[in-house]
Amino acid sequence: MSTEPTPSPAPAVPLGRIPTKLRLTIDRQAMPERDAGARSRSFDEVNLGFDAQVALLEAQRCLLCKQAHCVKGCPVGVDIPAFVGKVAEGDLAGAADHLLACNALPGVTGRVCPQETQCEGQCPRGATLRGVAGQPVGIGYLERYVADWAAGNRTEVPPPPTPSGRRVAVVGSGPAGLTAAGELVKRGHEVTVFEAFHEPGGVLVYGIPEFRLPKQIVRQEVDRLVAQGVRIECNAVVGRTYTLPELRAEHDAVFVAVGAGLPVFMDVPGEHLKGVYSANEYLTRVNLMGAWLPDGETPVLTGRRVAVVGGGNVAMDAVRTARRLGAEEAVIVYRRSREELPARLEEVHHAEAEGVRLEFLTAPVQVVGDADGWVTGLECHRMELGEPDASGRRRPVPVPGSQVVLPCDTVVVAIGTRANPLLTSTAPDLRLDRRGYIETDADGHSSMPGVFAGGDIVRGAATVILAMGDGKRVSAAIDAYLTTGLTTGLTTGLTTGLTTGPATA
Amino acid sequence: MIGPGDLRLCQTLPAPRRLADVNTVRDKARLSPNVTRLVVEAPRIAQVRRPGQFVIVRRGPGAERIPLTITDVDVAAGTITLVVQAVGKSTHDLVELAVGDAITDVAGPLGHPTDLLEAGHAVCVGGGVGTAVIWPIAQALAAAGVRVTSVIGGRSAEWVILERELASVGDVVVCTDDGSRGRQGFVTAALDDVCRGGPVDRVYAVGPVPMMRACAEVTRPLAIPTVVSLNSIMLDGTGMCGGCRVSIDGGSRYACVDGPEFDGHAVDFDVLADRLTTYRSFEQAALERRLATLEA
Numbered sequence: 001m002s003t004e005p006t007p008s009p010a011p012a013v014p015l016g017r018i019p020t021k022l023r024l025t026i027d028r029q030a031m032p033e034r035d036a037g038a039r040s041r042s043f044d045e046v047n048l049g050f051d052a053q054v055a056l057l058e059a060q061r062c063l064l065c066k067q068a069h070c071v072k073g074c075p076v077g078v079d080i081p082a083f084v085g086k087v088a089e090g091d092l093a094g095a096a097d098h099l100l101a102c103n104a105l106p107g108v109t110g111r112v113c114p115q116e117t118q119c120e121g122q123c124p125r126g127a128t129l130r131g132v133a134g135q136p137v138g139i140g141y142l143e144r145y146v147a148d149w150a151a152g153n154r155t156e157v158p159p160p161p162t163p164s165g166r167r168v169a170v171v172g173s174g175p176a177g178l179t180a181a182g183e184l185v186k187r188g189h190e191v192t193v194f195e196a197f198h199e200p201g202g203v204l205v206y207g208i209p210e211f212r213l214p215k216q217i218v219r220q221e222v223d224r225l226v227a228q229g230v231r232i233e234c235n236a237v238v239g240r241t242y243t244l245p246e247l248r249a250e251h252d253a254v255f256v257a258v259g260a261g262l263p264v265f266m267d268v269p270g271e272h273l274k275g276v277y278s279a280n281e282y283l284t285r286v287n288l289m290g291a292w293l294p295d296g297e298t299p300v301l302t303g304r305r306v307a308v309v310g311g312g313n314v315a316m317d318a319v320r321t322a323r324r325l326g327a328e329e330a331v332i333v334y335r336r337s338r339e340e341l342p343a344r345l346e347e348v349h350h351a352e353a354e355g356v357r358l359e360f361l362t363a364p365v366q367v368v369g370d371a372d373g374w375v376t377g378l379e380c381h382r383m384e385l386g387e388p389d390a391s392g393r394r395r396p397v398p399v400p401g402s403q404v405v406l407p408c409d410t411v412v413v414a415i416g417t418r419a420n421p422l423l424t425s426t427a428p429d430l431r432l433d434r435r436g437y438i439e440t441d442a443d444g445h446s447s448m449p450g451v452f453a454g455g456d457i458v459r460g461a462a463t464v465i466l467a468m469g470d471g472k473r474v475s476a477a478i479d480a481y482l483t484t485g486l487t488t489g490l491t492t493g494l495t496t497g498l499t500t501g502p503a504t505a
Numbered sequence: 506m507i508g509p510g511d512l513r514l515c516q517t518l519p520a521p522r523r524l525a526d527v528n529t530v531r532d533k534a535r536l537s538p539n540v541t542r543l544v545v546e547a548p549r550i551a552q553v554r555r556p557g558q559f560v561i562v563r564r565g566p567g568a569e570r571i572p573l574t575i576t577d578v579d580v581a582a583g584t585i586t587l588v589v590q591a592v593g594k595s596t597h598d599l600v601e602l603a604v605g606d607a608i609t610d611v612a613g614p615l616g617h618p619t620d621l622l623e624a625g626h627a628v629c630v631g632g633g634v635g636t637a638v639i640w641p642i643a644q645a646l647a648a649a650g651v652r653v654t655s656v657i658g659g660r661s662a663e664w665v666i667l668e669r670e671l672a673s674v675g676d677v678v679v680c681t682d683d684g685s686r687g688r689q690g691f692v693t694a695a696l697d698d699v700c701r702g703g704p705v706d707r708v709y710a711v712g713p714v715p716m717m718r719a720c721a722e723v724t725r726p727l728a729i730p731t732v733v734s735l736n737s738i739m740l741d742g743t744g745m746c747g748g749c750r751v752s753i754d755g756g757s758r759y760a761c762v763d764g765p766e767f768d769g770h771a772v773d774f775d776v777l778a779d780r781l782t783t784y785r786s787f788e789q790a791a792l793e794r795r796l797a798t799l800e801a
Contacts, residue, residue, distance in 0.1 A: 196612065196741070196743050197612075198570070198609070198610040235610050235612035236612075237615065237742075240613065240614055240615055241549060241550070241553070241612070241613065241614070242549075261743065261744065261745040262744055262745065263745070263747040265747065265750075271750075271757070272750065272752055272757070272776045272779075274779065274780060274782070274783045277748070278746060278747040278748070280745055280746045281740060281748045284740055284745070285740065289569070289570070289740070293567075295567050296567060297567055297568050297569045297595060297791065298569050298570070299784045299788075301783070372779075373779040373782075420743065420745065421744075421762075422743055422744055
C-alpha cells in the first residue's frame, strides 16, 4: 500500500473549472495493493481499488484534450473523457452511464486490460517532458472504480429497446461473446449465448485467477446482461450438442467466439508423467472448479516445487496461483531473456514480489520422473540469443553441454493454445486458415453467409480486450446485416481479415 | 453482394429451443452392489446422441465434473440412461439422488460415436460397469445386422449387469470369478475361446484397464481388430484442458475429443493406468470425509 498521504482533491466540479496548471500539479495516484508477503498465500484480490477521494483526485488529472488520444487507443472505443469528467464532477451515476454505454464488461477491463499499451499509452500526461517521464491518467483504475460503484448502486435496468424481430446466436460466453451479446441486445435483437461449460464467462472464469479478477465481478457483469434480456444456455457444446449449420438455420445470424481452446504441449519426453499440467487444466481446476476453496471437490496437485514453462500472462497467472496453493518454490522457465517476456510488466513485478523466481534462457528438453510415474524434475538446456527469427526477436539457441535438471514436482505448460476443431469440424462450409482459425473479412463475416466470428478463434491467442473489441465491431456488422441484409467480404470473395493482428507470444 | 432475400426472417424459423433442460432423475435402479442405473431427462442429448458417446455431469454447485457413457436413450420420453459405479465421493453422491431430484449440469453428447462394424461377427466384452458401455454398442451392431456375441464378467453373480438386455441382441457368455454364474474365470479366457471357435471380425472390449489390456493381448496374435474405450481423467470434455491425454502408438491423443474409443493394440495401457492414480490420495480422503459426515 502507498504510504504517501493522499493530498486533498479540489472540490468536485466540472474539469474545465479547474485550471490546467493546477491539474498538472496532481501526481498519479497509486493503486493500493495487498501486502506482497500476505497476498502470495491468498486468493483475495491483489489490487484494492480507489476510494472516493483518490478517484476524484485522479480524475482531476485529466486534461480533457480535444483529440482524446486515449479513446483511439481503446479497442472498444470507451468514451474516456466523458466518464472521467463525470468522476471529476462527483457524478458517478453519469460516469457509469457513459461507461456502460460503450463497454459491456467495465469491471473486467478495469482489472485485466493492458492499459499501458492502450488508452494510457496514448495519454499526453504520460509523455516525457524535459527529460522527466510523465505519468498517464490512471484510466484503468478509474474504470474499475466506476464499474464497482455501478455494480453496487446501479441495479435498475435500462428500458428495453424496440424488438427488432431478429434472432442471433452467440457461441461462447467469453469476452468477445458477452460483449457482442450486450451490443446486440441493446439494438433490440433476441440473443442466446451458448456456453459449453456449466458457468458463463469463458476465460474470465476458467483462466484468469480470482486474485486478479474475482469471479463475483464476472457474475455481476453477466447478471447485468441477463437483466437486459440476454439468454444464456450453459452445457451447450456447439459441435456436439448443436452444430453450427443447425444454429444458423434457427437464427438470423450467428457470432462464433469460442476462443482458442486447445492446449499446446512441449512435445518432449515425460509429458505423460503425473504432475504435468497444461495451463488450461491447472487454471481451470483452480478457478472454474474452485480447487482452492475449502468446499471445492475437484482436486489439484499442490506442488512443493512448481515449474511453469512460458513467459506470457497465462504463465504468470499459473505461477502466482502455484504460490497461493502453497508452493515453496514457484519458477518461470522461459527460453528467451527478460526483455522478450510477453507478459505485462505489472504481472511480472507482482509475481517477483510474491517470491516467484524467473529462469531465463532456459528451455525444457524432458520431464524427469520417478519409478511411480511422478514428476521429479525438468531437464533443460541453457540458451543464448542468436539471430533474429520471423518474429523479429533473437532466436534462442541451446548452449552445448549446458543441460541442467531443475528439481520440481509439478510442471505447468503455458506456451500457448491453438484453434480447437470441435466446432469448426462440424461446419464444412466454414473456411479456415491452415492453422484452423476461422477466416473472416474486416467485419468478421465468415465464408458462411450470416455467420460471423471474432476473438481468439479468428486472431489466435490474444487478449481479453482485443476479443472484446472484436465483439463490439463485429456486432455492429451483424446489426447492419440484420437491418439491411447486405454484406460484403468473404462471402463475395474479399478477404482482408480482422483489423488488428494477433498479439505475439 | 448478398441480397436481402438471403436474410431469413425469424417468423419463418422454428420456435426457440428450451433454454436449460432440467435434468430430472426419472427412474433409478440398483444393478449390482455398487452399480446404479439413472434415467435422466435430457431431451436434446437423447435426440442427437449416437452409441459410444458420453456426457459430463456435475451433480450440484462445488461438485466435480464426471464423464459417464450414455448407456441408452428414449427419444420419445426425452431421457438418457446413465450407469454409475459408486467408487468415490462424487459417484456416491450421484447415486444417492432420488427420483425427482435434478442433476445441475449435464453436457453432451461428447466424444466420437463408435465406429460400428458393418457386417460380420463382433464380440462385445464387458467387465463390471464396462458392460454398460458395451450395451449401446451391441445394440447398434445388432440393429445394423451384425452378429453379436457378448462376453461379460463380474466377481460373482450379483455383480453381473445387463445380461438380459445383451441376450436380446445375441449370444451371451457370462464369466464370474467364483463360478456363481456362467463359467468360472476371467472374460479373457472366454474371449479367447470365442475367437478361436469361429471367425470374429472385431472385438469391442470395455472394463477395468487390466481387463482391456488382457483382451488386446488375446486378440493381437489373432490379428482381430480390437476397440477399447478409455476412461482417463477428464475436466471439460471438449479438448480444452488436455488432462485426458493418452498415449496411442507413441503419440498423444485426447480421450474426450479424439476418443473415447481407440485401437486397443495401439494403446499404452501403462500410461493410462498410471495417470488414473493421479488423485488417488485426494479420492481416498474425500471418501473418508464423506463417511465421517454420514456417521456424525
